Amino acid sequence: MKFFTSFRKKSPWILHYNAGSCNGCDIEILAALGPKFDLERFGVINTGNPKQSDIFLVTGPVTYRSRERLVELYSQIPEPKVVIAVGSCTTTGGVFRGMYNVEDGIDQYIPVDVYVPGCASTPQLIIDAIVKALEILENKSKEIEKPFKLFGSVETIGNKLSRLNMAKRVKHD
Amino acid sequence: MKKTIQIPLGSQHISLLEPIRFKFECENEKIIGVDADVGFVHRGVELACTRSFEFKQVGYVVARVCGLCAITHSLSYTLAAEKLLGYEANDRIKYLRMLMVELDRIHSHMLCLAHTAENAGFEALFMQIMADRELVMDLQEAISGNRVQFDFIAIGGVNRDLTPELTALIHKNLTLLSEKIDALIGLFNNNWSLSLKYKGVGVLRLEDAYTYNALGPLARAAGLATDVRVETSDFPYEDIGYTMILESTGDIHARNFVRLREIVNSIAMCRNIADNLPAGEILEKTKGKPKGEAVVRVEAPRGELFYLVRGNGGNMLERVRIKTPTFSGIPAMMEVFKSSEYADAPAILASFDPCMSCTAK
Numbered sequence: 001m002k003f004f005t006s007f008r009k010k011s012p013w014i015l016h017y018n019a020g021s022c023n024g025c026d027i028e029i030l031a032a033l034g035p036k037f038d039l040e041r042f043g044v045i046n047t048g049n050p051k052q053s054d055i056f057l058v059t060g061p062v063t064y065r066s067r068e069r070l071v072e073l074y075s076q077i078p079e080p081k082v083v084i085a086v087g088s089c090t091t092t093g094g095v096f097r098g099m100y101n102v103e104d105g106i107d108q109y110i111p112v113d114v115y116v117p118g119c120a121s122t123p124q125l126i127i128d129a130i131v132k133a134l135e136i137l138e139n140k141s142k143e144i145e146k147p148f149k150l151f152g153s154v155e156t157i158g159n160k161l162s163r164l165n166m167a168k169r170v171k172h173d
Numbered sequence: 174m175k176k177t178i179q180i181p182l183g184s185q186h187i188s189l190l191e192p193i194r195f196k197f198e199c200e201n202e203k204i205i206g207v208d209a210d211v212g213f214v215h216r217g218v219e220l221a222c223t224r225s226f227e228f229k230q231v232g233y234v235v236a237r238v239c240g241l242c243a244i245t246h247s248l249s250y251t252l253a254a255e256k257l258l259g260y261e262a263n264d265r266i267k268y269l270r271m272l273m274v275e276l277d278r279i280h281s282h283m284l285c286l287a288h289t290a291e292n293a294g295f296e297a298l299f300m301q302i303m304a305d306r307e308l309v310m311d312l313q314e315a316i317s318g319n320r321v322q323f324d325f326i327a328i329g330g331v332n333r334d335l336t337p338e339l340t341a342l343i344h345k346n347l348t349l350l351s352e353k354i355d356a357l358i359g360l361f362n363n364n365w366s367l368s369l370k371y372k373g374v375g376v377l378r379l380e381d382a383y384t385y386n387a388l389g390p391l392a393r394a395a396g397l398a399t400d401v402r403v404e405t406s407d408f409p410y411e412d413i414g415y416t417m418i419l420e421s422t423g424d425i426h427a428r429n430f431v432r433l434r435e436i437v438n439s440i441a442m443c444r445n446i447a448d449n450l451p452a453g454e455i456l457e458k459t460k461g462k463p464k465g466e467a468v469v470r471v472e473a474p475r476g477e478l479f480y481l482v483r484g485n486g487g488n489m490l491e492r493v494r495i496k497t498p499t500f501s502g503i504p505a506m507m508e509v510f511k512s513s514e515y516a517d518a519p520a521i522l523a524s525f526d527p528c529m530s531c532t533a534k
Contacts, residue, residue, distance in 0.1 A: 017185055017192075018190065018191045018192055018214065018530075019192075020213070020214040020215075020216055020530075021214075021240070021530065022237045022238060022239055022240040022243070022322075022530050023190065023191060023239055023240035023241050023528065023530050024237075024240025024241075024243065024321040024322050025240070025321075026190045026191065026240070027190070027240060027241060027284060027321065028320065028321060030190070030284070030287075030288075030303065031303065031306075031307070031310065031320075034300060034303030034304060034306075034307070035300050035301075035303060035304040036303075036304060036307045046187070047187065048185070048186055048187025049187075060214070061216070063213065063214055063215060063216055064215075065212060065213050065215070066184075066192060066213050066214070069184055069185060069192070069213075073185060089237075094237075095233075095234055095237050096216050096218075096221075096237070098221070098225060099216050099217040099218065099220070099221045099225075100217045100220060100221075101215050101216050101217040102216050102217065119237070119322055120240055120319075120320070120321040120322050122320060123320075
């Protein structure tokens with residue numbers, strides 16, 4: 001298990017989805033992956049498959065037609081996962097706020113861990129966000145992998161029943 | 174009996190920057206039918222331009238239609254609004270606007286070249302072109318203060334001036350860039366494995382380009398001489414050394430080559446502008462409110478961009494209509510996909526340089 005954890009720590013893969021952005025943040029993500037800013041030095045790779053990715057980079061205010069795809073992609077990414085909202089319009093709707101086909105930010109639909117401001121976000125900001133996301137990802141994986149006991153803890157039957165919210169029914173019987 | 178299979182591509186796919194869905198009807202490896210669905214990024218910019226923003230703000234809103242050709246969007250809107258206000262920009266403003274449009278064209282073409290290379294399987298070439306592209310991005314950041322969304326053009330002029338240090342930077346970076354572009358031209362011409370993926374793939378014939386109304390580099394690669402820069406007289410393009418680039422074969426190789434040679438041409442034009450910048454104010458005050466109807470055409474990196482603006486003398490506009498190059502080019506694109514191999518589809522798609530956020534608005 002430790003073997004896999006150590007490898008996953010070093011290579012969190014990115015899934016990028018455009019939920020109605022103007023392309024500006026998308027090309028900045030490409031530029032950040034390119035040689036000058038070199039996001040790939042953190043082991044990050046842009047992948048097309050949600051089932052292999054850990055970090056979900058979303059750009060754009062959610063449009064009416066892209067919201068289903070957004071939620072579906074989010075639910076296909078295995079835990080632990082981190083969501084980054086890239087750009088002003090992704091965080092709040094930005095300039096598109098209030099337009100008739102726009103849902104004003106992705107946090108209306110999925111939980112967001114890191115918000116990146118800017119129209120368009122610069123590659124430096126995107127790199128900052130990814131570094132922050134790596135930290136969050138590590139915390140989340142630790143939380144998930146914390147050992148717990150299924151059976152065998154010292155516990156009275158009353159406590160157990162009250163914990164399982166069954167105490168009332170037992171009393172009535 | 175022959176069986177066909179349907180393969181979907183998109184709306185989320187590794188080879189796509191933006192959501193678009195294709196449904197390919199394939200017979201073995203050959204594509205025989207295509208169906209495209211482009212409306213995933215529709216936001217309703219046109220309506221918002223007439224309902225929630227005043228005419229002075231709209232220039233910055235329409236820039237958010239598309240991040241790659243943001244400057245051409247704000248330029249076309251500004252030209253239309255200035256026509257309605259009865260204002261004619263001076264030469265310095267015209268030259269500064271042309272400078273940014275050409276720099277934008279260079280970076281957009283380079284992104285397209287890089288993306289085509291990546292989709293055809295040449296990851297290292299993608300990285301190389303992206304590294305070279307940063308020279309232009311630095312220039313744009315130095316001139317306008319932002320890398321992608323410039324907000325450089327305002328009604329009545331431009332928001333920033335060119336200083337002597339910036340002129341020096343333009344010459345330095347463009348000299349470096351033109352060397353790299355020359356190397357790329359050699360590479361695209363002579364590399365054998367590139368020719369396997371590019372030459373003779375995704376051919377658009379001249380008749381088809383004419384019939385299906387192809388625009389921009391897509392049409393010029395097929396030999397169709399269409400370029401708004403010479404068809405309209407809004408900007409003095411002849412004075413700064415514009416030449417029309419035409420290729421004849423119409424395949425991916427030709428499209429790449431049109432782009433590469435246009436970059437060379439744009440570099441020469443940017444240098445001319447930086448050297449021969451006329452004197453004058455950069456931001457003049459305009460009076461009045463837009464009244465009447467104006468039509469403007471501007472050559473975006475992907476082809477002709479069309480704007481119709483109608484005002485009724487108030488602060489709000491009555492109608493803003495945007496017709497973008499990719500929208501007009503979709504029938505021609507669908508024609509190219511037919512009878513090509515499925516494995517080439519991502520590279521062919523990237524070579525059109527499609528812009529979905531433009532198309533859906």
